[in-house]
Amino acid sequence: MEIAKIGDWVQIHQIVLKTEERAAHLPDDTKKVPLELWVKGFALHEGKTGDEIEIETITGRKIKGELVRVNPRYIHDFGDYVPELTKIDMQLKEVLFGGEKNE
Amino acid sequence: MNRDMSYSAVMGRKNEIMKKAIGIDYNVFESGDIAFDYERMMREAGYSLEEIQRIQGDTGVGNTPILELKNLTALARKCAPEGKGARIFIKDEAANPSGSFKARRAATAVYHAKRMGYKGVIAATSGNYGAAVASQAAMAGLKCIIVQECYDSKMIGQPEILEKLRACEAYGAEVVQLTVGPELFYTFLSLLEETGYFNASLYTPFGIAGVETLGYELVMQFRERLGKDPDKVLITHAGGGNVTGTARGIIKTGAENVEVVGASVDLSGLHMASDKDFNKKSFTTGHTGFGIPFATWPDRADVPRNAARPLRYLDRYLIVKQGEVFYITEALSILEGLERGPAGNTSLTAAFALAQEMDQDQTIVVQETEYTGAGKSPMPQISFAKQNGIDVLFGDPDTEIPGKNIVFPEHPSMIKAREFDIDKARTSYIRNAITNYGKNEINRNDLDFLIKDTKSNQNYVLSVLSEIGVNIK
Numbered sequence: 086m087e088i089a090k091i092g093d094w095v096q097i098h099q100i101v102l103k104t105e106e107r108a109a110h111l112p113d114d115t116k117k118v119p120l121e122l123w124v125k126g127f128a129l130h131e132g133k134t135g136d137e138i139e140i141e142t143i144t145g146r147k148i149k150g151e152l153v154r155v156n157p158r159y160i161h162d163f164g165d166y167v168p169e170l171t172k173i174d175m176q177l178k179e180v181l182f183g184g185e186k187n188e
Numbered sequence: 189m190n191r192d193m194s195y196s197a198v199m200g201r202k203n204e205i206m207k208k209a210i211g212i213d214y215n216v217f218e219s220g221d222i223a224f225d226y227e228r229m230m231r232e233a234g235y236s237l238e239e240i241q242r243i244q245g246d247t248g249v250g251n252t253p254i255l256e257l258k259n260l261t262a263l264a265r266k267c268a269p270e271g272k273g274a275r276i277f278i279k280d281e282a283a284n285p286s287g288s289f290k291a292r293r294a295a296t297a298v299y300h301a302k303r304m305g306y307k308g309v310i311a312a313t314s315g316n317y318g319a320a321v322a323s324q325a326a327m328a329g330l331k332c333i334i335v336q337e338c339y340d341s342k343m344i345g346q347p348e349i350l351e352k353l354r355a356c357e358a359y360g361a362e363v364v365q366l367t368v369g370p371e372l373f374y375t376f377l378s379l380l381e382e383t384g385y386f387n388a389s390l391y392t393p394f395g396i397a398g399v400e401t402l403g404y405e406l407v408m409q410f411r412e413r414l415g416k417d418p419d420k421v422l423i424t425h426a427g428g429g430n431v432t433g434t435a436r437g438i439i440k441t442g443a444e445n446v447e448v449v450g451a452s453v454d455l456s457g458l459h460m461a462s463d464k465d466f467n468k469k470s471f472t473t474g475h476t477g478f479g480i481p482f483a484t485w486p487d488r489a490d491v492p493r494n495a496a497r498p499l500r501y502l503d504r505y506l507i508v509k510q511g512e513v514f515y516i517t518e519a520l521s522i523l524e525g526l527e528r529g530p531a532g533n534t535s536l537t538a539a540f541a542l543a544q545e546m547d548q549d550q551t552i553v554v555q556e557t558e559y560t561g562a563g564k565s566p567m568p569q570i571s572f573a574k575q576n577g578i579d580v581l582f583g584d585p586d587t588e589i590p591g592k593n594i595v596f597p598e599h600p601s602m603i604k605a606r607e608f609d610i611d612k613a614r615t616s617y618i619r620n621a622i623t624n625y626g627k628n629e630i631n632r633n634d635l636d637f638l639i640k641d642t643k644s645n646q647n648y649v650l651s652v653l654s655e656i657g658v659n660i661k
Contacts, residue, residue, distance in 0.1 A: 101366070101375055106195055108371050112462040115369055118341035122375065123365045125357075143362045144308060144331040146383070161350035161563035164571030169580055169596060173515055174522045180600060181263050181523060 087155040089128040089138065096125045096157040097140055097150030124148065125157060191381070198377050206491065209380040209387035211304050214492040222621050222630060223637035224493055226500075230436075234393035234495070235296060237440055240401055243299045247327050249291045250401050252283040254409050254553065259523040260540065267601035268544035274419065276543050278536065278554045279406055282528055286323035286355070287316065287559025289402055293390060293429060294320035296398035301386035302328045308385035312376045312490060314338060314349045315426075315473045316558055321388050322359035332361040333385065335376050339367050340466045347572050348472045348531070351563030368466045373490065389490050390429055396495035399433020400440065406555055407441040417443040418553040420542065422535040425450035425505065426478040428486055428496035434555055435501030450498065450505045451538035451605065452479035453513055453531075455590045468591040470510050470573045474534040479505075480608075484616040485624070499610075499617055499642050506538040506605040509585040511595040513537045514566045515603065530566055532558030541605035570594065614642040618652045629659040 089095045102120040126140030129147070138152045191197075198205075207213070217229040235243070244250045257276045265273030284291035294311075298321065301309045308331030311321045318334040325332035334356045338349045345353075345365075356363045364379065366372050380387055389395060403421070410418050421438060423431045435448045455475040458465040469475070483502070486494040516537040517530045536554045543552055562568065574580055579593040585602055588595040597603050618638055622630070630638075630653070638649045653660070 102195060102371055107369065108195070111369060112459050112465075115461055115463045118367065118463055120369050120371050120375075121339070121341070121343075121367045123339075123343075124362065126362075143360065144333055144383070146362070159350065159354050159562075161345070161347045161354070162568065163562055163565065164347070164568030165574075167567050167570045167574075167580075169582070170514075170518055170566055170570065172582075173518045173596060177263070177519050177522050177600065180266060181259060 086134045088131070088133050089152055089155045090131055091128055093128045093155050094125065095128050095138070095140060095152055096123055096154040097138060097148070098123050098153045099150040123153070124150070193378060195371065195374050198374055198381070201381070202377060205377050205381050206387065209385070210389065210392060210491060212392070217493065219633055222625050222627065222634040226497065229493065230393050230397065230495065234397035237400055237404060237437070240296055240397055244292060244295045244398070244401060247295050247324060248285050249295045250284070250405060252280050254279050254406065254413065255526070257520070257524050260519060261543065263519065263523065263600055264540055264543045265548070271548060272544055272546065273548050274543040274546035274550040274552050275548070276539055276552050276554065277410070277418070278557060279402070280526070281402070281556040282532070282559045286320040286359070288320065288532065289399065289430065289556045290315070290317040290320035291323065292398040292402055293317065293395040294324040294388065294398070296394040297321065297388040297392065298324035298328050298330060300394045301388065302330060304386065306384070306386035307331060308333065308383060309388040310335065310376065310379055310383065310385045311388040311390070312372060313390065314352065316352065317390055318352050318361070318363070319355035319359060322356040322361035325361065326359045331385065332359070333364060333379055333383070334361050335364045335372060335379065336366065337368060337372050338365040341367055341463050344467055346467060346472050347563035347568045351561055368461060368463045370461055376490070387490065390427055391489040391491045391494045391496050393495045396429050396433045399429055400437035402555060403434035403437025404440050405437070406434070406553055407438055407443045407446070410553060414551065417446055419546065419550045420447040420449055420552045422449050422451055422539045422542070422552060422554045424474040424532060424534040424556060425452050425498060426473045426475065426482070427489070428482045428494070428498035430556070431498040431501055432496040447503045448501050449538065449542070450479070450502050451535040452476045452505070452507060453534050454507045454509050454588070457589065458591045465591060467572070467576050468578065470569050470578070470594060471513070471531055474531045476507065480613065483613050485620040497641055499614060500640060501643065502610060505608040505610050505613065506542070507608050508534060508537040508605060509588045509595065510590065511588055512585050512597060512603045514570065514594070515596050515600070516540055517566050519600070526557070527560055529558040529560040529564050530569060532556050537603065538605040541603050614644055614648070615652050617642055618649060619656060622653070622656060622658055627658060629661050631661045635660055
């Protein structure tokens with residue numbers, strides 16, 4: 086569990102539309118889940134993970150939602166090593182340069 | 189203020205919200221029927237090429253270099269029949285301030301917003317356009333909100349989109365992230381109403397006119413360098429703005445014989461609004477899931493009339509596979525020393541195959557590259573695919589099934605550009621127009637419009653209309 090203090094940079098979560106409020110003509114799997122939203126901003130009061138908290142976003146909007154993270158980090162990266170890509174690289178050089186070995 | 193913010197109430201206020209947020213009265217271009225005055229809209233609601241060159245010049249957008257890909261051309265010639273293999277060039281649009289050609293679209297939209305006195309801009313995009321708008325808004329001192337479709341219902345995000353979130357935040361924007369679904373539009377409208385900001389839609393006349401400089405520069409630079417026009421220009425096609433703007437710019441140079449070729453990645457079978465399919469795709473743009481619907485019905489966008497009308501300009505439309513695009517992305521890096529993002533290399537993949545049908549003294553220009561980084565590069569995208577149960581193998585790319593596997597070609601000679609029957613797209617477009625306007629007869633003006641909007645001829649449109657029992661008044 087994380088605790089947010091006033092002024093901390095946090096991420097909040099909202100349910101925008103419950104399953105029964107969703108638009109018509111959606112694929113079945115999407116119909117079964119709510120439309121959810123996440124946004125970040127500065128905490129306007131204290132709170133812990135799961136609490137409803139009000140934030141002020143970078144554009145100055147004030148909104149409420151469930152606190153999910155304090156100081157959220159970026160989680161994307163360069164992924165796991167993919168051996169197939171190295172195989173492609175080796176093949177490309179082989180086809181173009183004719184397999185001469187570097188001495 | 190106690191406005192009804194329910195889904196149906198906000199959607200019901202769509203026209204009113206949009207009018208305030210774009211500042212264009214689209215009614216003046218309407219005929220009341222299927223037809224509208226497209227060229228008048230582009231002239232009066234957009235900016236001239238000279239004005240845009242100045243606006244983009246002031247923000248460091250454009251004038252990107254054209255690079256000749258000599259090693260990739262040599263590789264294509266190794267795979268081609270004797271004497272075949274056109275020279276391949278690429279316009280390095282990654283050199284724009286936000287790392288893609290989208291800076292051109294954003295520059296004009298943000299300039300317009302500032303001139304009209306809006307305090308901020310909002311764009312609904314999961315792509316490079318978000319970073320482009322955020323970057324331009326930073327330069328203009330405007331506030332910026334980007335609305336992204338980013339996660340599935342388990343809050344697993346597409347790595348490519350997570351990187352774009354980071355880029356938008358790096359440029360100082362607020363990013364509102366959503367799970368899968370077309371009701372993103374509801375959140376988007378609510379935000380426009382709440383803030384009074386400008387809708388920096390991808391599909392306004394100024395956005396599309398912003399891309400005209402790309403086609404214009406491309407031909408002028410090419411003439412300066414080779415003393416002639418390119419034979420073919422290859423354009424990655426998704427929402428249609430890249431094709432439309434580039435082709436319009438080419439036309440403005442007076443180059444009459446340049447073939448305009450679109451290319452998309454095959455994502456057939458994956459539903460774009462499906463929570464489960466969302467993370468089974470390895471491309472979030474440049475794919476058929478946008479390319480075909482936007483070609484066959486452009487007026488599905490977030491503006492009343494879409495300024496991006498790809499069928500007006502496309503001579504050919506080619507389909508490539510995910511595995512092929514990743515393969516060519518590796519080739520661009522390993523053989524040309526240019527590490528660029530995969531989605532932007534869709535048209536390069538088609539160019540590699542197309543060059544092999546052309547003579548060696550002919551030329552192809554691929555009109556974009558995009559930046560690359562964490563999340564947005566073959567390694568993270570392929571490893572994400574593997575985590576989502578996608579098989580990754582070597583074989584015949586034609587056996588690739590989107591959402592099931594990614595097939596890298598066993599040899600570069602197996603890379604193909606599959607012809608999409610553009611007449612099929614034209615037919616669907618005409619059928620969609622008739623259905624959406626509920627017509628059983630149309631007037632002369634509509635007929636002329638349908639001919640222009642499909643780059644076809646009277647006989648063609650009449651034959652489609654007669655198949656569906658529609659008469660001319």
